[in-house]
Amino acid sequence: MTRPLQALLIGALAVLFAGAGYLFYEWRSGGRPPNPVATGQMVLAAKFMGLDNQPQALGQWRGKVLVVNFWATWCAPCREEIPVFIKFQDQYGARGVQFIGLAIDQKERAGPYARDIGINYPVLVGGLEGMDFARQVGNSRGVLPFTLVIDRSGKVVTTEIGVLKPEKLESLLKPLL
Amino acid sequence: MRLIFALLLLLSCTVRAGEPELLEPEKAFRFSARMIAADRLEVRYEIAPGYYMYRDKFRFGAEPASISLDASQLPPGTIKKDEFFGEVQIYRGDMRFVLPLTVAGEPVPRFTLNAVSQGCADIGVCYPPQEQKAEIRHTGLSSGALSAGVSPFLQSAPGAPASAAAPRGKPQSEDTLIAELFKGGYWALVMSFFGFGLLLALTPCVFPMIPILSGILVPHGEHLTHARGFALSLAYVLGMAITYALAGIAAGLLGTLLSAALQNPWVLSGFAAVFVLLAASMFGFYELQLPSALQSRLAVTTSKLHGGHFASVFVMGVLSALIVGPCVAAPLAGALLYIGQSGDGVLGGSALFAMALGMGVPLLAVGASAGALLPKAGPWMETVKRFFGMVLLGVAIYVVSPLLPAVVYMLAWAALLIVFAVYLHALDPLPHGAPGYRKLFKGVGVISLLAGVALLIGVLSGSRDLLQPLAGLRGAAAPAAQPVLFRRVSDLPQLEEAIRGAAGKPVLLDFYADWCVTCKEMEAFTFTDAGVRKRLDEMVKLQVDVTANLDEHKALLRRFGLFGPPGIVFFDRQGNEIKGLRVIGFQPADKFAATLDLVLN
Numbered sequence: 222m223t224r225p226l227q228a229l230l231i232g233a234l235a236v237l238f239a240g241a242g243y244l245f246y247e248w249r250s251g252g253r254p255p256n257p258v259a260t261g262q263m264v265l266a267a268k269f270m271g272l273d274n275q276p277q278a279l280g281q282w283r284g285k286v287l288v289v290n291f292w293a294t295w296c297a298p299c300r301e302e303i304p305v306f307i308k309f310q311d312q313y314g315a316r317g318v319q320f321i322g323l324a325i326d327q328k329e330r331a332g333p334y335a336r337d338i339g340i341n342y343p344v345l346v347g348g349l350e351g352m353d354f355a356r357q358v359g360n361s362r363g364v365l366p367f368t369l370v371i372d373r374s375g376k377v378v379t380t381e382i383g384v385l386k387p388e389k390l391e392s393l394l395k396p397l398l
Numbered sequence: 399m400r401l402i403f404a405l406l407l408l409l410s411c412t413v414r415a416g417e418p419e420l421l422e423p424e425k426a427f428r429f430s431a432r433m434i435a436a437d438r439l440e441v442r443y444e445i446a447p448g449y450y451m452y453r454d455k456f457r458f459g460a461e462p463a464s465i466s467l468d469a470s471q472l473p474p475g476t477i478k479k480d481e482f483f484g485e486v487q488i489y490r491g492d493m494r495f496v497l498p499l500t501v502a503g504e505p506v507p508r509f510t511l512n513a514v515s516q517g518c519a520d521i522g523v524c525y526p527p528q529e530q531k532a533e534i535r536h537t538g539l540s541s542g543a544l545s546a547g548v549s550p551f552l553q554s555a556p557g558a559p560a561s562a563a564a565p566r567g568k569p570q571s572e573d574t575l576i577a578e579l580f581k582g583g584y585w586a587l588v589m590s591f592f593g594f595g596l597l598l599a600l601t602p603c604v605f606p607m608i609p610i611l612s613g614i615l616v617p618h619g620e621h622l623t624h625a626r627g628f629a630l631s632l633a634y635v636l637g638m639a640i641t642y643a644l645a646g647i648a649a650g651l652l653g654t655l656l657s658a659a660l661q662n663p664w665v666l667s668g669f670a671a672v673f674v675l676l677a678a679s680m681f682g683f684y685e686l687q688l689p690s691a692l693q694s695r696l697a698v699t700t701s702k703l704h705g706g707h708f709a710s711v712f713v714m715g716v717l718s719a720l721i722v723g724p725c726v727a728a729p730l731a732g733a734l735l736y737i738g739q740s741g742d743g744v745l746g747g748s749a750l751f752a753m754a755l756g757m758g759v760p761l762l763a764v765g766a767s768a769g770a771l772l773p774k775a776g777p778w779m780e781t782v783k784r785f786f787g788m789v790l791l792g793v794a795i796y797v798v799s800p801l802l803p804a805v806v807y808m809l810a811w812a813a814l815l816i817v818f819a820v821y822l823h824a825l826d827p828l829p830h831g832a833p834g835y836r837k838l839f840k841g842v843g844v845i846s847l848l849a850g851v852a853l854l855i856g857v858l859s860g861s862r863d864l865l866q867p868l869a870g871l872r873g874a875a876a877p878a879a880q881p882v883l884f885r886r887v888s889d890l891p892q893l894e895e896a897i898r899g900a901a902g903k904p905v906l907l908d909f910y911a912d913w914c915v916t917c918k919e920m921e922a923f924t925f926t927d928a929g930v931r932k933r934l935d936e937m938v939k940l941q942v943d944v945t946a947n948l949d950e951h952k953a954l955l956r957r958f959g960l961f962g963p964p965g966i967v968f969f970d971r972q973g974n975e976i977k978g979l980r981v982i983g984f985q986p987a988d989k990f991a992a993t994l995d996l997v998l999n
Contacts, residue, residue: 365526366524
């Protein structure tokens with residue numbers, strides 16, 4: 222093998238590996254949070270049935286600090302955080318915070334549970350379509366609980382997968398009031 | 399090259415492994431099922447560490463309803479104290495349970511298992527109930543002889559407590575054949591891969607290794623004993639095998655991301671470049687061997703050690719595996735991807751190690767013969783080398799074909815065929831009394847020349863069909879058979895909509911591209927068959943033309959875990975993909991008709 226050809230071969234390999242590494246990095250760093258403005262618009266454009274069988278558009282709460290919580294009765298961690306949300310709704314409701322519960326569940330289960338535990342904010346029934354909606358707005362793995370916080374301008378401030386601790390929720394809401 | 403690539407990936411993976419990530423449900427709770435006796439079905443959930451499933455949430459059913467499953471005897475789980483649900487039984491790790499199965503009335507050859515399950519992750523999130531399906535083939539239910547075919551995927555059934563969007567299941571890229579290979583247990587799998595390696599040894603991929611090996615053996619000259627020759631080539635083959643084993647481990651641990659990476663234009667171009675370089679060595683532009691500086695360094699540093707020469711030979715084996723890697727990459731793709739899905743590094747490593755040993759068998763034979771079997775140089779040999787060079791160039795064109803417009807693709811083939819003909823002396827007069835092989839080569843050369851010229855004329859006259867390059871010259875007088883009417887879809891939402899709109903008909907989805915030879919073959923020979931036509935009439939026929947290779951095309955290919963066309967995917971009347979029936983590659987009319995029958999029933 223002559224020298225230039227050796228150099229060519231080695232050079233080609235080097236370029237190839239460098240390219241591969243870069244591409245892999247690009248691939249890994251995918252799954253960025255969705256565009257906060259567009260996601261917010263998507264949420265505010267959504268419409269789901271309420272527990273009273275009346276369709277409810279999320280757009281009616283535009284201008285408030287919205288906390289949209291995806292939950293289900295079969296989801297133990299969801300049940301864990303809902304009492305916190307009830308407390309926060311009491312505490313911050315007057316200052317423009319609005320919690321929304323979107324149940325990935327049947328109305329027959331979500332309704333009685335909401336009544337028993339005393340949920341003091343609107344509960345909408347998403348069913349399994351609600352799960353697709355959750356995926357579209359940033360819950361790529363389709364798990365519960367999943368919570369979105371949207372500011373008064375309709376921009377998504379954060380998407381949270383898993384239980385939202387009271388301290389964290391407070392620190393998220395305070396700057397938005 | 400794929401190997402290095404895989405290793406690189408592995409490296410980058412460890413670097414960025416800091417953030418914990420939630421698994422897709424079908425990865426967290428990996429589902430499979432098989433018949434273990436005529437009246438017993440084994441269901442298996444491989445639950446990823448950190449995840450658990452609720453015992454009381456399992457529901458099993460079968461279609462047709464004449465098969466009933468008894469799920470009342472699930473094994474006890476471990477107790478989890480839950481603040482809200484009280485004490486619940488959960489499963490972790492590798493769970494298998496046996497479900498007694500009874501058949502009412504006529505035995506059926508295959509049935510569908512529907513499994514509903516629900517689980518959570520320890521970090522405090524839960525997955526919605528998911529329904530998974532497995533096609534169980536049940537060929538000898540009455541006789542007791544059984545075979546099982548399993549393909550896990552998610553299903554969405556209207557009204558069922560399952561995911562509502564059809565394309566939720568992570569695509570499985572393997573063909574059922576490969577999948578079945580993997581069901582035979584560890585040793586069966588390893589042996590299969592050894593056999594696979596033996597087959598690969600018959601491809602030109604091993605050819606570039608022979609000059610390297612002869613470079614190792616020849617310096618020993620007359621002193622080379624059979625034992626030493628064998629030992630040297632064994633060291634070389636082991637070096638190669640260990641490199642492949644590492645690739646297998648990487649594939650096992652990395653999962654399916656390889657398939658995504660393999661659709662990248664840069665990666666494809668890189669592979670093609672390596673093929674071209676290998677071909678150049680076959681044409682004698684350079685000798686394929688280690689850089690001499692590196693070779694002598696290795697010799698110096700290792701000769702001080704006892705048996706040091708073996709070490710350097712071993713390193714050469716490693717390096718040659720890296721150099722020749724892309725050559726075997728194409729046939730390996732399916733297997734590697736499957737290993738990826740198994741998530742089992744040990745299995746992947748052993749399988750590829752065995753495969754490399756199989757590939758090394760001819761090299762071991764060359765070594766054990768103390769060089770006597772080394773191909774002798776000579777005009778005959780040169781022609782064979784050039785032939786392999788041509789094959790490698792052909793593979794290079796094939797690999798980059800998804801990136802090329804049809805015109806360029808056809809021109810490349812035309813050029814290759816014509817140059818090949820020239821190398822075969824198609825244009826030189828045969829000397830009087832030429833040996834028989836010269837005549838044979840000339841004949842092959844002339845055929846190649848004519849094919850190349852036909853392609854060239856065809857493409858220049860506007861044909862974009864590799865199989866019928868001159869069709870355009872027939873004029874309007876030749877009415878082609880009525881083409882199958884496919885509805886074009888170009889992205890995922892369109893596909894979903896079309897499947898929804900199928901109104902209870904099964905759906906056929908054909909991945910097509912102008913450069914796809916197999917697609918043209920299917921069109922020309924299979925879709926034109928009357929029996930196939932009749933069956934196709936009962937289906938909704940969709941086609942994705944991925945010639946332009948747009949982002950949405952890539953997304954569609956990725957969705958189905960396909961490398962590119964050809965690929966025909968079927969959906970049942972409910973709009974769920976029928977796994978295990980995919981047609982990848984050419985199927986003659988009778989076989990394809992049989993496949994369609996399975997879809998229709």
